[in-house]
Amino acid sequence: MIAAAGAGLRAGDEIPKQYHVVAGRSVLAWSLDALLAVPGMSGVMLAVAAEDTRATTLPAAEDSRVHFCSGGAERAASVRSALRALAAIGAGDEDWVLVHDAARPAVAVSDIERLVDAVGDEPDGGLLACPVRDTLKRADANGAVAETAAREGLWQAMTPQLFPLGRLRDALDAADDRVTDEAGAMERMGARPILVAASLSNIKYTYPEDAPLLARWMISTGGEGA
Numbered sequence: 001m002i003a004a005a006g007a008g009l010r011a012g013d014e015i016p017k018q019y020h021v022v023a024g025r026s027v028l029a030w031s032l033d034a035l036l037a038v039p040g041m042s043g044v045m046l047a048v049a050a051e052d053t054r055a056t057t058l059p060a061a062e063d064s065r066v067h068f069c070s071g072g073a074e075r076a077a078s079v080r081s082a083l084r085a086l087a088a089i090g091a092g093d094e095d096w097v098l099v100h101d102a103a104r105p106a107v108a109v110s111d112i113e114r115l116v117d118a119v120g121d122e123p124d125g126g127l128l129a130c131p132v133r134d135t136l137k138r139a140d141a142n143g144a145v146a147e148t149a150a151r152e153g154l155w156q157a158m159t160p161q162l163f164p165l166g167r168l169r170d171a172l173d174a175a176d177d178r179v180t181d182e183a184g185a186m187e188r189m190g191a192r193p194i195l196v197a198a199s200l201s202n203i204k205y206t207y208p209e210d211a212p213l214l215a216r217w218m219i220s221t222g223g224e225g226a
């Protein structure tokens with residue numbers, strides 16, 4: 001499923017960032033095509049805002065594997081809504097669900113395939129992520145360095161994140177809407193999702209300055225990430 005119901009406030013513009021055009025196509029079109037290109041992908045549920053009139057005009061919306069549902073006020077609520085919509089069209093608790101941000105259009109299909117291979121049948125699931133590579137500083141209230149934080153073992157969580165549908169639904173139902181990713185909800189249930197290293201190109205479009213970076217990735221790789 002793809003979480004595409006956000007307002008994109010930090011990226012600016014009155015059009016939500018998933019519809020900003022990067023390297024000739026909308027951010028959501030790139031993300032959707034990446035998921036549809038994963039071998040064995042049986043369907044993609046797009047969680048979009050109730051007032052969204054653009055999603056159904058995407059070229060890939062013609063693909064019979066693409067479905068739509070209404071998202072919620074927070075990302076977690078949008079994912080929960082998509083899981084219920086998947087169940088309503090026949091997905092079972094044992095089926096595996098990849099949860100992806102619309103805002104990560106440069107994900108490499110090969111990274112998603114490595115995630116699927118690494119998780120295998122492990123019910124705790126896994127996620128794409130990137131090891132922290134810079135020295136970390138904790139700031140004090142004045143914006144000065146309070147301390148250098150240990151970075152050993154720290155990773156930046158990305159998407160897709162892969163879990164069995166039933167376990168993920170139960171974990172999200174037990175978590176509140178402030179949980180920022182699926183792995184976080186699973187961790188609260190005692191799961192230990194596998195971290196699978198992904199290309200840095202899988203950045204999230206969050207701020208305006210991310211758009212030209214993403215455009216370079218898309219142009220240099222033809223939308224295939226790194």
Ligand SMILES: Nc1ccn([C@@H]2O[C@H](COP(=O)(O)OP(=O)(O)OP(=O)(O)O)[C@@H](O)[C@H]2O)c(=O)n1
Nearest residue numbers: 003004005006007008009010073074078102103
């Ligand atoms: N209620 C929400 C909020 C976010 N998302 C999706 O979750 C992904 C990651 O969230 P984020 O980058 O925080 O997106 P926005 O909430 O749109 O951004 P902002 O916080 O700047 O408004 C995006 O693809 C976004 O569309 C969603 O489906 N439903």
Ligand SMILES: C[C@](O)(CO)[C@H](O)COP(=O)(O)O
Nearest residue numbers: 075101157158159180181204
């Ligand atoms: C899920 C996520 O992409 C992992 O990095 C991210 O947490 C979503 O964005 P948010 O700004 O934290 O809601």
